Amino acid sequence: MSTDTRQRLLDGALAAVRHHGVAGVSARTIAAAAGVNQALVFYHFGSVDELLAAACDAATSARVEAYATQLQAVRSLRDLLDVGRRLHEEERRLGNVMVLAQLLAGAQSEPRLVEPTARALGLWVEQIEATLTRVLAGSPVAEVADIPGLARAVSAAFVGLELYEGVDADGARWALGALEQLAVLVEVVDDLGQVAQRALKAKVRRKRVVKR
Amino acid sequence: MSTDTRQRLLDGALAAVRHHGVAGVSARTIAAAAGVNQALVFYHFGSVDELLAAACDAATSARVEAYATQLQAVRSLRDLLDVGRRLHEEERRLGNVMVLAQLLAGAQSEPRLVEPTARALGLWVEQIEATLTRVLAGSPVAEVADIPGLARAVSAAFVGLELYEGVDADGARWALGALEQLAVLVEVVDDLGQVAQRALKAKVRRKRVVKR
């Protein structure tokens, strides 16, 4: 059946990227992973790049959707850290972040991959941004933090950490732990009394004025 | 001359990775960029991967050395941000972060690239860690922040940002701006009076105990 083969190719493309990286992926390795004939890559998708683009789109939408409800339930920074850690571990286990990292690397010199990878990363950014906005509402941190920018930084950082993990697993775990600990600082600030918070906000505003 | 050709190949390798990515780099593209014959890649380095490894090593040592004195002169967070921004812009202009990102992507499925890329990233981590340790000494932030872990997180994040920049330049700039602004929070905390700082430190310690 056609739809079945298409799906096998989409799955095979992800598997091949996980296993061989962008540098080693080809119509042949994808077809092998999918258990179908090599010519079908071109029949169904036209070219290897277009198949990779489609696979990236499909995989990311599916994963983001799977986490949307969990993220929407997040109300505190502590919740966010819990969901974030679960999300990171699961995506890593499924190899999805790796695929995104590899395709981003490929997109740097393959224009046809730019749009799909940007869109995929954009889907994650969207979710993270909405969640951060909700969680940090009213916090003094919201005075300093540019939340849309922060959501983008977090997304990019996870890609970098994934690549780092591949060459130094201990170092990457260390880095991840440090980021989680850093969130404690935000909690501490949020737990300050009203008076101290107001003083802090004032200080922050003064700094920002000076800075510009 | 031999040493001249070796150098041309090392430079050519970096140029080729910048231009074609790991996925598109080959003995031929490197030789073309170096303006030498393709067979010399194998004569001087044995294989493409070994040349890439050597180029990665050489380039990173050179760049880290070039920044070591500037980083050692950093005494405040404001200094660090200034040097950090200059460093980031220059490395980006030279395309060095891109090379590291591409080789990290390649290393995920090419074991021979693991050691050189880990070492290259390690050189940056070393510098950043030493600088952070110096700058944050005595700050309440040092109570929460696991500095070695943070140095690793920062290094990995820059790699991710570089890849992000390739598919969404505006988003990446936004992210970078957000991270710089976040540093203001640290400054604010550092500028608190003695009493407030002591109170904050105590709060942080309590949090950490609870957390474990």
Place this chain on the structure above:
DNA sequence: GTCTATAGTAGGATAGAC
């Protein structure tokens, strides 16, 4: 050390049988 030439392999893509 550097070049030419070439063997051998892998990949993109298409034509045509089924």
Place this chain on the structure above:
DNA sequence: GTCTATCCTACTATAGAC
């Protein structure tokens, strides 16, 4: 829709002339 067969290109790597 799927498979076989095939063309063409680009690659790694080496042998051998200079």
